Amino acid sequence: MNSTYAMERIKGISKHFAMITDHSVRNLLGNSLQERLKKEGLDVHLFSVEPGETSKSRKQVEILEDQMFQVGLGRDSAIIALGGGVICDLAGFVAATFCRGIPFISIPTTLLAQVDASIGGKVGINIPFGKNLIGAFHPPSLIVIDPETLSTLPANHYRNGMAEVIKYALIASAELFEKLQGDLSIEECIATGCRIKKEVVEKDPKEKGLRRILNFGHTIGHALEAATEYQLHHGEAVALGILAEGYLSYRLGYLQEGKFFQIKRLLEKYRFSLQLPKGLNREKMIYRMALDKKTISNRPRFVLLRDIGEVHPFEGAYCRHVDEVLLEEALQCLE
């Protein structure tokens, strides 16, 4: 992080920080950033957790809170979340309730976190009943994105983020979709992705309607992730969800057939596997789909496209139910 502007903004937020990261990112970026901030005269305590989803837990929140009090951090302190989406969600959640809420700064280091998890103010943890079920809306005071941090990111995590970038193109920007078919720089992917998410979230911060469009591909994607016990990465599951929900959009007569095949070709270009994993428990997947947050009367609802770059508004609901037979047909297009 070489920006003097970012450094000045950080200094303006607090002088005392808990920097929360995971063990891998601590070695890659955390230790050196802590040194840099200390040289600027800031008091920075570095705490790291196990990498991965299991750290988004109640237990981990408790440990971090206690560690922060033990080193004397209090109401006048702030949190720096340095890492992927897990750290953004976990550290943001600690910030939401520590001393009734302190500011936090997000420094996302995965593509998914840079284009998605760091923006929009949703923070939270997982509990045995499901993912992200305990949380808050607590927007970061500052987000610092440095695309260079992605140089060490493994390919599968890179693809995770690209699935969200493709989703942004499909729901809001035919221009981005065009560009993605060529060689688009990662800087432009990030800048456009952030802009689209910011615009949607600002119009509907608490997800009363419009914000649901960010869920395109996710009704099926989330159910696939859960049904495979998270063996399928988020982006891989969302890519399959995008294809199946694109198929529903086409079969219901909203999206032209040719456009559906354009979407399929783009997903192939970014090397997503477009087949359901072998041995997938279909019943479990259908059950998980009904637990989706858009579900009404136990029937899942889907965000659907009426063009590339445009979601069907369905009178402000931005999603609708789909007949079970058609849903089965959409899943078959993934075989």
Ligand SMILES: NC(=O)c1ccc[n+]([C@@H]2O[C@H](COP(=O)([O-])OP(=O)(O)OC[C@H]3O[C@@H](n4cnc5c(N)ncnc54)[C@H](O)[C@@H]3O)[C@@H](O)[C@H]2O)c1
């Ligand atoms: N709050 C939101 O709006 C929102 C949106 C989307 C996703 N999420 C959440 O984000 C989480 C997933 O985020 P993720 O995919 O970033 O996973 P992650 O945070 O687990 O990071 C993935 C892996 O990449 C490693 N890593 C991070 N930065 C690296 C770097 N620069 N170089 C090398 N390795 C690096 C991490 O150590 C980890 O092992 C999920 O918990 C999901 O619920 C939240």
